[in-house]
Amino acid sequence: MEKELKLMKGNEAVAEAAIRAGADGYFGYPITPQSEILEYLMEAKPYEKTGMVVLQAESELAAINMVYGGAGCGKKVMTTSSSPGISLKQEGISYIAGAELPCLIVNVVRGGPGLGTIQPAQSDYFQATKGGGHGDYHLIVLAPASVQEMADFVDLGFELAFKYRNPAMILSDGAIGQMMEKVWLSPQKERSKTVPEWATTGKPPTRERNVITSLDLDPNAQEVFNQKLIDKYNEIREQEVRYEEFQCEDAEYLFVAYGTSARVCQKSVLLAREQGIKAGLLRPITLFPFPTKKINELADKVKMMLSVEMSAGQMVEDVLLSVNGKVPVYHFGRMGGIIPAPDEVVENLKSKITGG
Amino acid sequence: MAQATGIKEIIKPENLVYKKTKLMTDNVLSYCPGCGHGTAHRIIAEVIDEEGLQSESIGICPVGCSVLLYNFMDIDWQEAAHGRAPAVATGIKRLMPEKFVFTYQGDGDLAAIGTAETIHSCNRGENILIVFINNGIYGMTGGQMAPTTLPGMKSSTSPYGRDIATMGNPLKMTDIVATLPGTYYVTRQSVHTPANVKKTKKAIRKAVQYQKLNKGTCFVEIVSNCPSNWKMTPVQSNKWLEENMLPYYPLGDMKIPEDQPA
Amino acid sequence: MAKIRGSIVVEIDRCKGCEVCMVSCPTGTIAMAKEVNHKGYFYAYPANPDLCIGCANCAMVCPDGVITVYKTKI
Numbered sequence: 001m002e003k004e005l006k007l008m009k010g011n012e013a014v015a016e017a018a019i020r021a022g023a024d025g026y027f028g029y030p031i032t033p034q035s036e037i038l039e040y041l042m043e044a045k046p047y048e049k050t051g052m053v054v055l056q057a058e059s060e061l062a063a064i065n066m067v068y069g070g071a072g073c074g075k076k077v078m079t080t081s082s083s084p085g086i087s088l089k090q091e092g093i094s095y096i097a098g099a100e101l102p103c104l105i106v107n108v109v110r111g112g113p114g115l116g117t118i119q120p121a122q123s124d125y126f127q128a129t130k131g132g133g134h135g136d137y138h139l140i141v142l143a144p145a146s147v148q149e150m151a152d153f154v155d156l157g158f159e160l161a162f163k164y165r166n167p168a169m170i171l172s173d174g175a176i177g178q179m180m181e182k183v184w185l186s187p188q189k190e191r192s193k194t195v196p197e198w199a200t201t202g203k204p205p206t207r208e209r210n211v212i213t214s215l216d217l218d219p220n221a222q223e224v225f226n227q228k229l230i231d232k233y234n235e236i237r238e239q240e241v242r243y244e245e246f247q248c249e250d251a252e253y254l255f256v257a258y259g260t261s262a263r264v265c266q267k268s269v270l271l272a273r274e275q276g277i278k279a280g281l282l283r284p285i286t287l288f289p290f291p292t293k294k295i296n297e298l299a300d301k302v303k304m305m306l307s308v309e310m311s312a313g314q315m316v317e318d319v320l321l322s323v324n325g326k327v328p329v330y331h332f333g334r335m336g337g338i339i340p341a342p343d344e345v346v347e348n349l350k351s352k353i354t355g356g
Numbered sequence: 357m358a359q360a361t362g363i364k365e366i367i368k369p370e371n372l373v374y375k376k377t378k379l380m381t382d383n384v385l386s387y388c389p390g391c392g393h394g395t396a397h398r399i400i401a402e403v404i405d406e407e408g409l410q411s412e413s414i415g416i417c418p419v420g421c422s423v424l425l426y427n428f429m430d431i432d433w434q435e436a437a438h439g440r441a442p443a444v445a446t447g448i449k450r451l452m453p454e455k456f457v458f459t460y461q462g463d464g465d466l467a468a469i470g471t472a473e474t475i476h477s478c479n480r481g482e483n484i485l486i487v488f489i490n491n492g493i494y495g496m497t498g499g500q501m502a503p504t505t506l507p508g509m510k511s512s513t514s515p516y517g518r519d520i521a522t523m524g525n526p527l528k529m530t531d532i533v534a535t536l537p538g539t540y541y542v543t544r545q546s547v548h549t550p551a552n553v554k555k556t557k558k559a560i561r562k563a564v565q566y567q568k569l570n571k572g573t574c575f576v577e578i579v580s581n582c583p584s585n586w587k588m589t590p591v592q593s594n595k596w597l598e599e600n601m602l603p604y605y606p607l608g609d610m611k612i613p614e615d616q617p618a
Numbered sequence: 619m620a621k622i623r624g625s626i627v628v629e630i631d632r633c634k635g636c637e638v639c640m641v642s643c644p645t646g647t648i649a650m651a652k653e654v655n656h657k658g659y660f661y662a663y664p665a666n667p668d669l670c671i672g673c674a675n676c677a678m679v680c681p682d683g684v685i686t687v688y689k690t691k692i
Contacts, residue, residue: 069447
């Protein structure tokens with residue numbers, strides 16, 4: 001079957017992609033800048049097409065717990081929100097990770113902290129990659145930089161979530177959520193009829209009862225379980241790293257940026273080269289697992305790295321860890337919902353080169 | 357297995373009157389002596405067994421004394437975060453509408469942290485059963501005041517007795533959800549005497565059967581005891597329940613469906 | 619006239635000695651033992667088995683479900 005070409009907002013693309021990916025359920029709550037996802041799904045009435053459930057919950061907290069319930073039954077379920085709402089979901093996300101359930105969470109990041117702004121930001125990097133919720137767990141985090149990737153990562157997110165029985169997150173931002181671009185949409189997938197053997201579907205006489213829980217009062221057993229999670233994350237680190245290189249072959253200075261910042265830096269690379277500076281861009285696509293090995297390799301070739309983020313500097317810490325002291329690593333960022341301009345980034349790079 | 361038996365000649369399979377349902381596992385219950393949880397579990401398990409719903413049932417257990425409920429009843433279970441069971445149940449029932457889905461929650465779970473989830477699932481009329489065990493105190497965490505603690509009742513966080521002026525009145529959740537059009541059958545029962553056990557079982561059976569009608573939420577409150585944190589013997593606690601809890605939380609049906617026989 | 623006679627079986631090691639069965643028994647069949655089970659509880663037992671009418675009040679109200687009830691006409 002053919003892919004379909006449409007002009008869509010990032011948020012709308014997520015919604016349409018969810019329907020076509022054969023999602024079983026979506027539970028959400030309105031919050032700027034991602035309410036269009038819930039609105040699109042309500043208007044599209046996928047229940048009549050594929051039987052996909054769409055429900056506006058009473059809070060983001062309730063929505064993530066509805067996701068937990070559906071995920072425990074082995075269904076493809078998802079929720080979306082923006083920064084303050086994602087904070088509300090952290091308890092539920094920790095429970096989902098602790099119960100080893102698959103699901104997809106989309107964060108269309110806005111400026112924070114607190115109620116913040118409604119403009120785009122990248123200040124939830126720590127929350128997404130270092131925890132957010134309590135306990136030793138990780139989300140698989142995908143960072144789209146285009147409306148196409150917003151759509152593609154829905155299917156990829158579900159695939160990885162079910163492959164590893166782990167929650168997956170699409171970490172987007174308000175710019176990508178709101179912008180309109182061409183997007184190739186995959187044909188409608190059928191909703192899966194496979195029931196995972198661990199799912200709660202009603203206990204037939206042929207098996208033991210299934211219990212979905214993250215509780216274990218025996219510390220020895222809990223440690224064994226935590227080690228199991230560590231092994232899982234190590235496998236994910238080995239198998240699922242994704243990134244994109246732009247003009248890195250002969251680069252002397254490297255931008256490291258994701259999402260909207262990466263789009264800006266792509267232009268900055270071109271502007272810098274016009275001025276005789278051999279810049280390149282490493283765009284992480286998976287933020288967890290982070291492209292540590294690749295960045296470490298590039299540190300052998302470049303003189304300096306600049307982590308460009310719409311935040312006070314969060315991913316820069318992972319770049320520093322990956323570089324492990326080989327070359328200097330700096331951060332440049334705008335906050336409060338402001339997107340840096342490409343020439344602003346180049347000026348900052350130049351100032352770092354001259355030591356200003 | 358050590359047993360004390362009555363007249364041995366009468367003990368024959370054809371004379372069997374009552375045996376604990378096989379839907380309760382062999383695990384020893386973790387509850388204190390005399391706690392109503394065990395009785396409530398057994399009643400629910402009996403109804404599920406008698407209605408033939410073991411392979412169709414998904415239960416959602418709470419955070420509270422009954423956090424380990426999944427060890428005691430042989431059906432599929434999901435452990436919810438504190439208070440979130442109705443939201444978890446919503447996710448399950450919306451995605452698997454043909455299953456029998458029920459929550460089992462205590463007073464902190466349902467009436468404190470979970471108030472929003474309780475009200476909204478009832479308001480949407482989710483086709484689930486909510487079982488609410490109300491013993492007016494937080495058991496698992498050591499006897500703190502609950503939203504349903506009675507005025508003047510002592511607890512570890514109301515050591516001088518619940519003071520209405522600073523701590524508010526006890527919350528009558530069952531009365532509140534009965535006012536919502538989304539609820540179909542709302543009742544308050546108890547399990548401290550054999551007569552009440554029979555009535556509770558009847559109520560649970562109605563709620564289980566009503567779920568197939570997809571006409572809204574069934575809500576069964578079970579006023580129960582907490583001998584340990586009320587600091588009484590089990591027998592004393594049941595008496596205290598009758599004299600103090602029941603006047604404030606009277607038993608009976610609060611909402612019966614118009615289209616059902618009484 | 620036929621008389622109803624009952625007989626109960628108590629799993630004494632699972633009994634927690636809560637005494638709720640004893641106060642629910644209408645005939646005075648049940649008493650608490652003077653020795654403890656292996657958990658340290660004074661367990662319930664049919665002290666006056668001839669009085670038992672097999673009404674199953676005890677079994678219905680038992681939180682731990684440790685009582686099985688039989689009855690017959692004699």
